[in-house]
Amino acid sequence: MLAAQRKDLMLARLAGDGRIVAKDFAAEFHVSEDSIRRDLRELAEAGLCQRVYGGALPVSPAVADYSTRQTVAVDSKTRVAATAAALIEPGSAVILDGGTTALAVARALPPELEATVITHSPTIAAALGEHPSIELFMIGGRIFKHSMVASGAAAVEAAQAITADLFLVGVTGVHHEAGLTTGDADEAAMKRALSRRAGETYVLASSEKLGAASRYPVLPLHDITAVITDAKATSRAVQDLEIAGVRILGAT
Structure with missing residues (x-):
């Protein structure tokens, strides 16, 4: 699975479940936890999620000026x-x-x-x-x-x-x-x-x-x-x- 596809799935999971657990996501899609953490880091840098211990949460929209x-x-x-x-x-x-x-x-x-x-x-x-x-x-x-x-x-x-x-x-x-x-x-x-x-x-x-x-x-x-x-x-x-x-x- 390409990184872009994983990220799209992550965003859909965040919208549906309100949380991503990196370990569980890695096991479900048969990829390494390091890859999942890297994807989450990049999504967070783009302002699309909030990283927390073990995974990520939906980012707050109240960040504008x-x-x-x-x-x-x-x-x-x-x-x-x-x-x-x-x-x-x-x-x-x-x-x-x-x-x-x-x-x-x-x-x-x-x-x-x-x-x-x-x-x-x-x-x-x-x-x-x-x-x-x-x-x-x-x-x-x-x-x-x-x-x-x-x-x-x-x-x-x-x-x-x-x-x-x-x-x-x-x-x-x-x-x-x-x-x-x-x-x-x-x-x-x-x-x-x-x-x-x-x-x-x-x-x-x-x-x-x-x-x-x-x-x-x-x-x-x-x-x-x-x-x-x-x-x-x-x-x-x-x-x-x-x-x-x-x-x-x-x-x-």
């Missing part, structure tokens, strides 16, 4: 945002992550809501700057432009001084085995730091992020309260998460 992502899955993000915004009770304090879905949450907050929002995203802060009833706190640091958030040591240190009821976190991948993942190590560390400062952590996950993975782990699934998604309850990714013990909040 910030301005481009604002035009992707807009209706999906709007549904997720509306469900997330409804979780914020009057008088509560919420940490709102950066990213395009979090921006949709900020825009979905009703003008009469009196609450405290803590964010490390200048974009979120700007969106809430004219909200009549939101008390706004901003965490500073190095700006990671992909998600327009502050990260790095200074931001993580500043996060230790806050406490909140909820953390609404955005990630680029939600997978039943890999957990929550994102594409930058500093951003992942900042998300972990913020999650530790909140009573509950809810994941903002439009449907294209389910079943996908990025390079850097954020949190294991047992550390989150629920995943908010508009993916269909019958989808394999949702069912896999539920089998893993994850609570799903459907956004309709």
Whole structure:
């Protein structure tokens, strides 16, 4: 079998099964594991899969630049945002992550809501700057432009001084085995730091992020309260998460 044929089969397997195990794939098609690992490495370099120990997972589609992502899955993000915004009770304090879905949450907050929002995203802060009833706190640091958030040591240190009821976190991948993942190590560390400062952590996950993975782990699934998604309850990714013990909040 030619390498190009193997790669096509790998991509089809990723789409159908949500995972490739290199050892099993090699045995099934009677090729060496070294050949499979080389194929996976080349697919990963082309941005077509995310390599993990023993094989590969589907790559997250949420890797484009910030301005481009604002035009992707807009209706999906709007549904997720509306469900997330409804979780914020009057008088509560919420940490709102950066990213395009979090921006949709900020825009979905009703003008009469009196609450405290803590964010490390200048974009979120700007969106809430004219909200009549939101008390706004901003965490500073190095700006990671992909998600327009502050990260790095200074931001993580500043996060230790806050406490909140909820953390609404955005990630680029939600997978039943890999957990929550994102594409930058500093951003992942900042998300972990913020999650530790909140009573509950809810994941903002439009449907294209389910079943996908990025390079850097954020949190294991047992550390989150629920995943908010508009993916269909019958989808394999949702069912896999539920089998893993994850609570799903459907956004309709």
